[in-house]
Amino acid sequence: MKKDLEKVRNIGISAHIDSGKTTLTERVLFYTQKIHAIHEVRGKDGVGATMDSMELEKERGITIQSAATYCTWKDHDINIIDTPGHVDFTIEVERALRVLDGAVLILCSVGGVQSQSITVNRQMTRYKVPRVVFINKCDRTGANPKRVTAQVREKLGLNAVPLQLPIGLESDLKGVVDLVTMKAVYFEGDNGETIREDVIPAELQADADTARETLLDAVSMFSDELMEAVLEGNPTEEMIKDAVRKGTLALEFVPVLIGSAYKNKGVQKLLDAVNDYLPAPSEIENTAFDLNKNEEEVILSSDPKQPLVCLAFKLEDGRYGQLTYIRTYQGTMAKGDTIVNSRTGKKAKVGRLVRMHSNEMEEIESAGPGDIVALFGIDCASGDTFTTPEVNMSMSSMHVPAPVISLSITPVDNKAQGNMSKALNRFTKEDPTFRTFVDHETSETIISGMGELHLEVYIERMKREYNAEVNVGAPQVAYRETITGRADFNYTHKKQTGGSGQFARVAGYLEPFEDGEYEFVDKIVGGVIPREFISSCDKGFAGSLEKGALAGFPVTGVRCVINDGAAHSVDSSDIAFQLAARGGFKDGYLKANPVLLEPIMKVAVEGPSEFQGSVMGSINQRRGMIIGTFEEGEYTVVEAEVPLAEMFGYSTVLRSLTQGKAEFTMEFATYRQVPRNVAEGVIAAAKKAAQEKK
Amino acid sequence: MLKTDLIAKNPMGAFNRDAKGNDVARMGLVVARPGLGKTAILVQIALDSILRGKQVVHVSVGESIEKTKAWYDDIVSDISASAKHEDMGEVQMDVRKNRMIMTFNASSFSRPKLEERLNDLIYQDIFRPCCMIIDGLDFAKVDRQMLTDMRELQKEANMSIWFSAVTDRESQGEAGVIPAPCDAYGDLFDTVIMLQPESGDESKIFLNVLQDASGCVAPGKSLRLDPTSMVVWGATF
Numbered sequence: 001m002k003k004d005l006e007k008v009r010n011i012g013i014s015a016h017i018d019s020g021k022t023t024l025t026e027r028v029l030f031y032t033q034k035i036h037a038i039h040e041v042r043g044k045d046g047v048g049a050t051m052d053s054m055e056l057e058k059e060r061g062i063t064i065q066s067a068a069t070y071c072t073w074k075d076h077d078i079n080i081i082d083t084p085g086h087v088d089f090t091i092e093v094e095r096a097l098r099v100l101d102g103a104v105l106i107l108c109s110v111g112g113v114q115s116q117s118i119t120v121n122r123q124m125t126r127y128k129v130p131r132v133v134f135i136n137k138c139d140r141t142g143a144n145p146k147r148v149t150a151q152v153r154e155k156l157g158l159n160a161v162p163l164q165l166p167i168g169l170e171s172d173l174k175g176v177v178d179l180v181t182m183k184a185v186y187f188e189g190d191n192g193e194t195i196r197e198d199v200i201p202a203e204l205q206a207d208a209d210t211a212r213e214t215l216l217d218a219v220s221m222f223s224d225e226l227m228e229a230v231l232e233g234n235p236t237e238e239m240i241k242d243a244v245r246k247g248t249l250a251l252e253f254v255p256v257l258i259g260s261a262y263k264n265k266g267v268q269k270l271l272d273a274v275n276d277y278l279p280a281p282s283e284i285e286n287t288a289f290d291l292n293k294n295e296e297e298v299i300l301s302s303d304p305k306q307p308l309v310c311l312a313f314k315l316e317d318g319r320y321g322q323l324t325y326i327r328t329y330q331g332t333m334a335k336g337d338t339i340v341n342s343r344t345g346k347k348a349k350v351g352r353l354v355r356m357h358s359n360e361m362e363e364i365e366s367a368g369p370g371d372i373v374a375l376f377g378i379d380c381a382s383g384d385t386f387t388t389p390e391v392n393m394s395m396s397s398m399h400v401p402a403p404v405i406s407l408s409i410t411p412v413d414n415k416a417q418g419n420m421s422k423a424l425n426r427f428t429k430e431d432p433t434f435r436t437f438v439d440h441e442t443s444e445t446i447i448s449g450m451g452e453l454h455l456e457v458y459i460e461r462m463k464r465e466y467n468a469e470v471n472v473g474a475p476q477v478a479y480r481e482t483i484t485g486r487a488d489f490n491y492t493h494k495k496q497t498g499g500s501g502q503f504a505r506v507a508g509y510l511e512p513f514e515d516g517e518y519e520f521v522d523k524i525v526g527g528v529i530p531r532e533f534i535s536s537c538d539k540g541f542a543g544s545l546e547k548g549a550l551a552g553f554p555v556t557g558v559r560c561v562i563n564d565g566a567a568h569s570v571d572s573s574d575i576a577f578q579l580a581a582r583g584g585f586k587d588g589y590l591k592a593n594p595v596l597l598e599p600i601m602k603v604a605v606e607g608p609s610e611f612q613g614s615v616m617g618s619i620n621q622r623r624g625m626i627i628g629t630f631e632e633g634e635y636t637v638v639e640a641e642v643p644l645a646e647m648f649g650y651s652t653v654l655r656s657l658t659q660g661k662a663e664f665t666m667e668f669a670t671y672r673q674v675p676r677n678v679a680e681g682v683i684a685a686a687k688k689a690a691q692e693k694k
Numbered sequence: 695m696l697k698t699d700l701i702a703k704n705p706m707g708a709f710n711r712d713a714k715g716n717d718v719a720r721m722g723l724v725v726a727r728p729g730l731g732k733t734a735i736l737v738q739i740a741l742d743s744i745l746r747g748k749q750v751v752h753v754s755v756g757e758s759i760e761k762t763k764a765w766y767d768d769i770v771s772d773i774s775a776s777a778k779h780e781d782m783g784e785v786q787m788d789v790r791k792n793r794m795i796m797t798f799n800a801s802s803f804s805r806p807k808l809e810e811r812l813n814d815l816i817y818q819d820i821f822r823p824c825c826m827i828i829d830g831l832d833f834a835k836v837d838r839q840m841l842t843d844m845r846e847l848q849k850e851a852n853m854s855i856w857f858s859a860v861t862d863r864e865s866q867g868e869a870g871v872i873p874a875p876c877d878a879y880g881d882l883f884d885t886v887i888m889l890q891p892e893s894g895d896e897s898k899i900f901l902n903v904l905q906d907a908s909g910c911v912a913p914g915k916s917l918r919l920d921p922t923s924m925v926v927w928g929a930t931f
Binding site for chain 1: 752758759762763790791794795796797798799802810811813814815817818820821
């Protein structure tokens, strides 16, 4: 295994749907000799692209899960993490962004900067990911890389400057002019695998000279050496590359490359650019939280001799059991090492260690900082951190957002039943935002997650990968209940039915608790409730939170304080105190002004400015609160907070309002009180549903 | 403490209302060199209207929605803490309901663009502002025509418009005189206030009223800003 960290690249490939991301990845794997034939995404050969390993992805032609794949190009090791583009899979996108050090942003030379690219770009900016832009599909009618570059500057606010000029466009696309070497580059052979360099065609010379001047102007900012050389008229290739690299790593410059993956043009030059301009793992600062020091931030060093810190960013159920994708940040992991899962504290032994190439794998002995590898037989969840036993660090905060939408699923037959539970077991491990439980009253299985599409994809996967056909109920909003006032309770649980009876009295008060879901406070003095029964009271209160008395939704934000009570030497028991606590809670709850809470989503609608008025009208009708509006080139973005309950079917409404020109993204923001008039309806509906269940 | 007390404790109310408590629409300007707290003062002026249930459009030129929102969040939590106001949630709800942020790129701000975006709100009755804050406009680059346009808009819509302007770092300003680059536009504004550190002691910053044609506050009056939060809560003119 190569140990030269400077020659490792962990990159992501991100783009708007249908910009040709998977096609490009396929070509990359072909040129790096990882695969020996090219399969198109929607190809006639029925094999599908190598990276889209899941059936569903093949059918829909979209990439849902990020598969990691490894290849080498000109003695550099490149790990490619294929990232999903849709926002409903946010946790996967964000996890993938943490794992990669640089990215290729693909844009369509016809479609230009589309709204999804804006979102992806924003996420990359947030995670400080240096990027290279590749303007793809230059062979298509209407291709205009110049316009797209201008859009990148304007709409994405990036200092994007072309490093290449196209030779011919649309069906005439022949190759590119490299503005760094000032040579024409042609891609020849059946699959464009032979590169031929030549002099720049005479008719392009003047354009190339101007474009090179623009490039030198832009990058000489980052290198004094280059600046001097430019003034003296003798800049070298190395100086320019060095300056481009500096600017890119500082996130102040974005090199633009062009080509057509489908027509096999420009991909090798893009790979060169990945090697030349994107960072090595050692050039990126990564941080972890030290769990021994109250989650204090620690900067990790890419030293293979330091204690190991690595992140499990994806799980996959393979033919040989669970496969865990891991990125190492610090230290070395070798076969036979003992590692600790910092979330569970469980120790594990490193067994088989492999490097993945989509569905094939290569056995390796050890993995150093910056490596992306897969482990067999490790029991963990996605997002878990593994370290050597002597340190206790976590790569990510333990906070996972609560699901906001749920639906019931019922298997169609017995066989589906078994498969369904297998599938659910798997999915909950892979994705912490996807949860499942069985409703005790209806015996229905409920799944919950972060959005409509999020759940739809899992239902599809259940069908395809696990052969579990299910009937799906209507989506339900995850309402909660909380209290807004303080109320006392005093409850005696007494039962005498022959034999030993039950006796317990619990008194105290309930009050709002703003910092979390639930807190139990024991203010008992003089032992009126014996020590051993205090935890029984806690259990009783905690149990009451599952279902609020207002409308049967889970209760959150309550502090339960006990300050008095009574016990009987014979008749008091654990269960008696639990029941007394439940009684006390019920007693106090309705007096403490309970209210209904609903999930509020942060919604951003982006579309041409002329539709701004109707967009705002539609948000207003949905009980939305408009926070503000901002411009992004010719687009106006409206940011608003809208209750999730009002957002079902919004994509259809928006499409018809704006002739399909606007798009929206939505993420969970917070829980907020439901207005009284709306709450009445929700409570009545919940009560009616409960009646029907009986 | 009740919300009415919060309103009463905001001296910026004097720039919105006359002695009888009636709203007086005006064109106002806050000038200072960078970093003295212009935005904080504008937010305080906006809060006076917001807490009284009136709607405010906050136009940020060259700033993001997130940053602008953060200004309000910080100032609301500051004043709520210092005033020991118990129901912060109520104040935050007022702010969410009654404030709308619009951001513009520095190059694209103009009256027609602003009006287009405002009209979308007003015609559908989504939002009816009584006050507009325009923060971040570069006065070294504005022309008289654009400010005259805004003055017209202010009169037509009968709402208050408050601007902020950065003065040159060197410009100390003589007492009572509007400093460059705003000196040429004094006649377009009813009220002009200036933030100035005390000479010799940079930590003491004062809000000085340079002119006020509405007659609500006498020119020459002055208040000291809280040095940490940059607000002037609890003081009176």
